[in-house]
Amino acid sequence: MGPSAAAETCIQSDHNNWSVDKAWKEDWFKKEVSNQFLITDPAICQPGLNLERKDWTLLNRFRTGHGLCAATLPDWGIRDDPFCACGSKQTMLHIINECPLTKFPGGLHALHAAEHDSVTWLRKLSIC
Numbered sequence: 001m002g003p004s005a006a007a008e009t010c011i012q013s014d015h016n017n018w019s020v021d022k023a024w025k026e027d028w029f030k031k032e033v034s035n036q037f038l039i040t041d042p043a044i045c046q047p048g049l050n051l052e053r054k055d056w057t058l059l060n061r062f063r064t065g066h067g068l069c070a071a072t073l074p075d076w077g078i079r080d081d082p083f084c085a086c087g088s089k090q091t092m093l094h095i096i097n098e099c100p101l102t103k104f105p106g107g108l109h110a111l112h113a114a115e116h117d118s119v120t121w122l123r124k125l126s127i128c
Contacts, residue, residue: 034065038112048114058122062111067092069127095127102127 021043028042039046048059061067070090073079084090086101097107104111104121111118 035063035108038063038108046114047112048119051114051119055119055122058125059111059114059118062092062096062108065092069095090127095125 024043025041028036028039033039046063048056051059058067066072069092070079070084071082071094074082082089084094084099084101086099088094088098090099093108095102096104096111102125104118111121
């Protein structure tokens with residue numbers, strides 16, 4: 001077998017064993033991602049995918065820890081202080097895990113499941 005035939009065989013072999021799902025999973029678990037523990041398989045649809053867009057968006061803001069809350073608004077000149085009505089710095093994690101006014105029972109793990117109680121909580125939530 002000549003050099004080009006050997007290279008072609010090698011390429012075909014690699015192609016036949018390669019899987020986008022496998023590559024995605026390997027890449028996902030190599031990275032440090034905020035709240036990565038929530039996603040056990042990045043190749044499957046996450047709970048809540050069928051929610052209305054505004055609910056899905058807010059849910060994902062909590063999942064990533066990045067959203068419109070008092071702690072981020074001063075950076076954009078929208079608000080002067082980063083504090084919650086309870087007096088603590090209002091981060092996305094504070095809202096869901098710590099705040100006596102808004103804390104969600106079960107915290108982020110329970111919210112991630114996007115069950116009825118989670119969606120009801122998201123819809124009633126008034127932050128900033």
